[in-house]
Amino acid sequence: MRVAIIGFGAVGQGVAAVLADPVHGFTLTGVADSRSAIMNGDGLNPEEILAKKKETGLCGIEGKSAADILASGVFDILVEASPTNANGGEPATSLIRSTLRSGRHVVTSNKGPIASAYHELKAIADEQKVGLGYEATVAGAVPVINGIRHGLAGNTIRSLYGILNGTCNYILTRMRDEGLTYQQALQEARDLGYAEADPTYDVKGIDAAIKLVILANTLLGMNVTLSDVDISGIDLVTVEALNLAEDEGSTVRLIGEIIPERKIIRVSPRVLALDHPLVVDGTLNAIQVCTDMAGHVTFIGRGAGAQPTASAILADLISIRDYYGGRS
Template identity: 75%
Template structure:
């Protein structure tokens, strides 16, 4: 199957490297300032080298509209930066592709958080698939795990560590006695935190992921404004030390209680032997189901290759379904 990649930052480039050996053909790539199209398939090492040398993946006179109008793809992979408030411009791009009868796979949280029900309806009308495993928890297969692995279960509650930056900061504060500013600076130096870490440390990123899980898997219909959010930027070393003295620690926990229609993100004191006490940038999600009981998913929640892993899972699912005539 032919793939067009929209967004060629760290995730897009990581995906291009992975796809080189998977049997998929990449026919188009776009970054924020350029694009390239070849209906017979692009030379991905050449595109990657051009991006590294010039900052452009293709010609400056070509853009996303040209890729869409070419129709030279079966699956659109949308991995551009997230705009949580509007989902744009990715939302319009995804709408257009679905309306054309093209499958879409995305790691972009904004469109799924803002307009999942609309996009899913559009995909169904046009007989195509919408994959978004990569929008929540990176390589952790939480979407497919809940949709397929735990099919038939009713989820009573979901609790998770959904932001690796916050988890890294709190881990370093606990293990090394760093203050919050010190741990945040270390996270920046290592590339775990953005220059402006507001979305992460204020709990907004985790809240967006909860909205996606609630709306797409748990039968809810909420917006980001419905989530009660408290971040970690007020956590002190003293608070962590006090928790440690009581055999516990502090983590930023996202919570969904479907039966109460309750969604919130906040720092929580949890026992050191709790399954959600994972270190560094790991993500962890525990769900309590009526039949399966408690089930916990743990893995790498961010980065080019964990994200590419989730995207590739969706791509393979679509290809396998297509091959079966689904």
């Protein structure tokens, strides 16, 4: 199947690198970044495009855009990997909507459209009989969405708890292990590329909250928005608080929580015993689901970065290809 990539930052480039391997069986036919685009229905060379991006900052012809790729129709699946806008998900939401309406599949790593418009987008996909994949929006390489939807099919989800932001987990891990202050650990996370120059979405708990909204709406039958989430971040957590928890055989982690029956959905720093399954270190993500039949099931893995996210996108691409039999 032919694949076009919209958004050519770290994630988009990671996907292009994966598609360069012919073993996966996909043909890259379009790429767009914020200032340029390139398309060819017969196929593009991912390695050449990646080299050009590294050398010039452009993936294609300056002045061309995602709109040109959409108008060309030279793809069967669109990979939408532009940056997240938590307030409505635009312009990605409109782009995904129009692509689905055109009868083409979409795979996205963009949390904004799925958090703000999932039910609408899924309805369009169902009407057009096309796929909408979004595994990469939550927990990177950890197959939590497909794991719950398919692996725990038939179970009633009583609660879901998780570490959904690797940046926060890294900061708290370093504060506990090395006695760093919050500011010192945050700066280290920036230096290593784990935190953005403006880390507000991460450290204030907003990123984790967006992921909770996605999980609630797509897996748990809820209809919530970001404003429904009770959010507290880690920016007020101190070394003293971590030391006190350590003395009691515990530590502090930023936990997202959903209890559907009680309509609870919140993100906050929580004290957990050191041997709790959710106490993972560094940038790992961990999600624990409590079900009626399977009991407690825990997913742990790499939750961020170009390669883990590309892994989740590739899984969705393969699922769509196999399910729809190659038809666009």
